[in-house]
Amino acid sequence: MSAEFPVARPRRLRRSAAMRRLTAGTRLHPADLVLPVFVKEGIDEPAPVASMPGVVQHSRDSLRKAAREAAEAGVGGMILFGVPLVKDAVGSAADDPGGIVQRAIADVVAEVGDALVVMSDTCLDEFTDHGHCGILTEDGEVDNDATLARYASAAIAQARAGSQVIAPSGMMDGQVAAIRAGLDGAGFAHIPILAYSVKYASAFYGPFRDAAECAPQFGDRSSYQQDPAGPLGEALREVRLDLAEGADAVMVKPALAYLDILRQVRDTVDVPVAAYQVSGEYAMVEAAAANGWIDRNRAIMESLVAIRRAGADLILTYWATEVARRL
Numbered sequence: 001m002s003a004e005f006p007v008a009r010p011r012r013l014r015r016s017a018a019m020r021r022l023t024a025g026t027r028l029h030p031a032d033l034v035l036p037v038f039v040k041e042g043i044d045e046p047a048p049v050a051s052m053p054g055v056v057q058h059s060r061d062s063l064r065k066a067a068r069e070a071a072e073a074g075v076g077g078m079i080l081f082g083v084p085l086v087k088d089a090v091g092s093a094a095d096d097p098g099g100i101v102q103r104a105i106a107d108v109v110a111e112v113g114d115a116l117v118v119m120s121d122t123c124l125d126e127f128t129d130h131g132h133c134g135i136l137t138e139d140g141e142v143d144n145d146a147t148l149a150r151y152a153s154a155a156i157a158q159a160r161a162g163s164q165v166i167a168p169s170g171m172m173d174g175q176v177a178a179i180r181a182g183l184d185g186a187g188f189a190h191i192p193i194l195a196y197s198v199k200y201a202s203a204f205y206g207p208f209r210d211a212a213e214c215a216p217q218f219g220d221r222s223s224y225q226q227d228p229a230g231p232l233g234e235a236l237r238e239v240r241l242d243l244a245e246g247a248d249a250v251m252v253k254p255a256l257a258y259l260d261i262l263r264q265v266r267d268t269v270d271v272p273v274a275a276y277q278v279s280g281e282y283a284m285v286e287a288a289a290a291n292g293w294i295d296r297n298r299a300i301m302e303s304l305v306a307i308r309r310a311g312a313d314l315i316l317t318y319w320a321t322e323v324a325r326r327l
């Protein structure tokens with residue numbers, strides 16, 4: 001028996017729901033949640049994503065409605081991913097002023113104004129016919145430095161359309177610096193960059209590649225995204241480099257399998273830290289719940305609390321609107 005017992009009885013603070021609420025150390029707030037959305041060019045009705053029950057590829061109209069609902073629920077932000085009709089080797093739709101993402105950004109800003117922060121993922125994989133996050137050399141390798149100009153151009157197109165945060169996710173070296181210089185030169189020095197600084201080559205992105213129709217047509221992303229078993233200092237190095245290049249906030253992705261990394265980053269930086277609860281994390285809970293194997297709502301809240309407790313200031317989650325309503 002511990003010398004502290006019977007005086008010390010931790011259960012005293014757990015006895016009632018009111019007591020637990022009063023003493024809670026981790027709270028979720030709708031304003032900290034960001035809803036990722038997919039918008040597909042050329043469809044009139046939203047199309048369900050089979051591997052993400054409850055998530056759809058939006059039409060431009062249904063996206064406006066989803067934005068309004070998210071804003072009404074108090075969600076803090078929305079991040080847009082586009083599925084263009086036409087893809088090519090350089091991802092031309094990414095920086096086309098008439099491209100689906102640019103149109104959708106303008107739609108959403110017109111719909112909700114400042115009621116939530118409209119963000120855009122800046123990458124090429126949704127727009128390239130080969131599905132890689134950059135343009136390729138003749139040998140079929142991702143050409144880091146040639147890709148940077150494409151990212152800067154896409155970021156400028158998104159900012160012109162009204163995007164309020166640029167979120168580069170391609171994991172090219174120097175991408176934040178290139179985008180910062182591009183934005184500044186185009187009159188967007190006031191637009192912040194939320195850098196996907198720490199992004200692992202993860203099996204948990206599987207369902208997203210259905211939703212965004214962007215699976216690589218050959219090879220994988222291991223030469224640019226981080227190895228889950230990679231060097232222990234790698235995450236902090238990526239963060240440090242992105243901050244030196246001008247990132248205003250940083251992200252860790254995926255979330256649940258990388259809570260240790262999230263905590264390291266939170267303890268190291270003085271900027272907001274975001275965590276992305278990715279498509280596979282969503283699909284696992286939905287699939288198990290559909291089978292009656294876990295309590296869906298409790299599993300959702302528990303995973304979000306864990307991500308918050310590990311240090312996330314912002315959480316990107318496909319459940320954002322639903323959870324915001326529940327909070």
Ligand code: PBG
Nearest residue numbers: 123125169204205208278279280
């Ligand atoms: C790349 C991007 C991906 C995700 C967000 N941005 C896919 C990838 O890197 O393969 C994944 C998000 C998720 O799985 O929910 N533009």
